[in-house]
Amino acid sequence: MFRISRLVVCLLVALVVFPPAALAQGTPPASDDQQAVAQAVIDNMIAGDFEAAAANFNDSMLGALPPDTLSQMWDTLLMQVGAFQSVDDEVTSQAQDDLTTYFFILRFEQLALQASVTVDAEGQVAGLYFKPAPEAPAADDPSAAIARAVIDNMIAGDFEAAAANFTDTVLAAVTPADLEQAWNQFVQQVGPFQSVDDNVGSQTQGTLTSYAFILHFEQATLAAQVTVNEDGQIAGLFFTSPDTSLDNTPYEPPAYADESAFIEQDVAVNAGTEWELPGTLTLPVGDGPFPVVVLVHGSGPNDRDETVGPNKPFKDLAWGLASQGIAVLRYDKRTNVYGVQVAAQADFTVAEETIDDAVAAVELLRDTEGIDPARIYVLGHSQGGYLAPRIALQAEDLGGVIIMAGNTRPLTDLIVEQTKYLLTIDDGTFSDADQAYLDDTTATVEATKNAQPGDDPVMLLFNAPASYWIDLNGYDPVATAQEVTAPILVLQGERDYQVTLDDFAGWQLALEGRDDATFKTYADLNHLFLSGEGDPNPTEYQTPGHIPQTVIDDIAGWITAHS
Structure with a gap:
């Protein structure tokens, strides 16, 4: 992981x-x-x-x-x-x-x-x-010192001290021994620790403040995100690539968002459990009850807005749909809030990563004032779309399922395809070093496709445990979608190099002949459903943009037609 x-x-x-x-x-x-x-x-x-x-x-x-x-x-x-x-x-x-x-x-x-x-x-x-630029915490911020103590003690090898201020929930999931094992895994993979930057970023949401520390190892740089609650306890610890941590870019609402048409409420998915997730319910102004959409993230430790650089596609969807009378629930992904705890799970699968929390979000909405329990829709993007049929079968009695850039082919196949594409995108050439890298990736993919219980995660994609890949290797989204009785809407950007029109065709073939299945593509949209030109590449995800109004209108119109 x-x-x-x-x-x-x-x-x-x-x-x-x-x-x-x-x-x-x-x-x-x-x-x-x-x-x-x-x-x-x-x-x-x-x-x-x-x-x-x-x-x-x-x-x-x-x-x-x-x-x-x-x-x-x-x-x-x-x-x-x-x-x-x-x-x-x-x-x-x-x-x-x-x-x-x-x-x-x-x-x-x-x-x-x-x-x-x-x-x-x-x-x-x-x-x-x-x-x-990272926002430095105030010099007199005691929470910053508590967060820094976690980092300093891990660096010093004192994992008992590092875990001293963990909440009971965090400590139950990550013992000092688990923390030591995770740290040693870092060192094994990216070399000895070298230094930590003095500059610390911070971000506050409600009663929680997260601090981002940049840690330099011999072969890589990681960002450690430490979350402190109002009682001065550690409520979360997560490691990621440094450029994905605490991006404080101000959100500029799209023109179609009418902020007078909705209100936002803080909610908790899995409230009172060890996996409680903070979320936001965007509720239209009025009497209701309203139809509601649950947003399910793609791969990676996404926040509730599915933030990528300056872009927040889930916030666009929430504000755009709520402006048209449709409520939206979005929440921070479990791997975003509990990264280290999740990594300590030897039998981790997409059920724990995504499915269980999406189903819990649906159940929360069934008893939420102002929401029509007969009109709950699940919208999955990328991996969330791939898993949407599985979520629908488990949640039951949904008003409908919306798949945005969801793959029908195995993730392992996509990784090889994406790797080939990205290795040649710069200048069209393919060097010996590129071939060696592709060969190494292909070998890892083959090991992942054939994962068996007890396999060393280091030999598998993303260092995920064998349980993760055994579960996915046995999942057929096409066959599962055919079991879903709720209406299905499939949306796809034609400039998407991560999930392509081949996957879109897979959904069309699987649902052929169903009157309640709708399909739509967009010529200039990429994987994030943002507009662009030319050959798609990861760099365009860093260009500020919004999901176009036509996508919002298509989703809202489809929900209205199936309500």
Whole structure:
């Protein structure tokens, strides 16, 4: 579950704007020279000299981001965050293999951004990325010290002390021995621990505050997210790729969201259990009772908005549908809230990851004031769509099922297909190193397809336990969908390279002849149902956007027709 690899980063949409091409071999320039190259990119953009800013871009970068496009990107930033004001003197860096990434804090009128400039062994710029700068907790914040103590004690190897402030629920799921085992697994996979950044991000939701610590290991960088409750106890601990943690990008509502048409309420899925999940019920204004949609996430430790970079597709769906009189429940995924606890489960499957919580959300709504229990719909995106038929059979008596970019082919097959695509997307070439990587991935996929009880998770995809893959290897979404008696709506973006029109055709074939099955594709939409042009790639997920109104209208119209 914790393996940080090129494959995992690609599949879980890590925030890398322009991934570097294969590096030429040579004598690396001095570190100061590399930093000067990165600094020149920042200084020239600030000065408005985009020809000079792009002067040291490698061929891949220059093809994707020529000076005129770089200028447009900068202008877009200024429109979003206001005029540039200053750049901090302190520059931090992170080295991995032949790449060094330098982090600059740029302060604009409305927001501070972190600019990451990656320089390769030849002194060429191989990556450029902007994200909101981490928000430092207040110096007198006692919760920050409690969270930091967890990190410091794990680093020191004192796991009893690290777990001293765990809530009873967390401690029941993750003992000090479990914590030690997880830490040792990290070290085994990504090398010895090296350092932790002083800069700490934070985010508060209700009575919980989460702190993000950036941990550097020999072979990778991880973000540790520690959640502290109002009593000063540790209510969550989770490790992820650093660029996915606590993105504080302000949400700009889409034009179709009428904020006067709905209210939002805090709710809890699995309330009172060890897997209690915080959620939001978006409820239309009025008497009701209203139809309601439960949103089920894709793969990865998603929050309730299914946040990817600056985009929040589940929030778009919630606000868009509620503006048309349809309530929506969204919640933080179990692996988002209880990452370490989940990783400690030897028999973990998609039932614990996704299905059980989606069914619990449906049951919560059956007894919720203002909701029509006869009109509860489940909407699954990506892996959530793949599992939607299974959820529907377990939840029973749903008003309908909506599948957005759900695959009908096994996830293992998709991984090989996606890997091939991503390895050639930069310049169309396929190097010996690419072939070796693909061969390694294919071997891991074959081991995963043939997983047996007791197999070492390190040998399987995502380092998930054998139980996870044995369960999925036996799941047929097409056959399961044929057992679902509720109406089904299947939506697909034609620019989706992760789940493709081949999967869409699988749903069509499975449900052929059913009058209550509806199918719709969108020519310019990608996997997140965001508009784009040209060959789809992970970098476009970092472009701010919204699910188009036509998708919202299609879902709302279908629900109305089947209510």
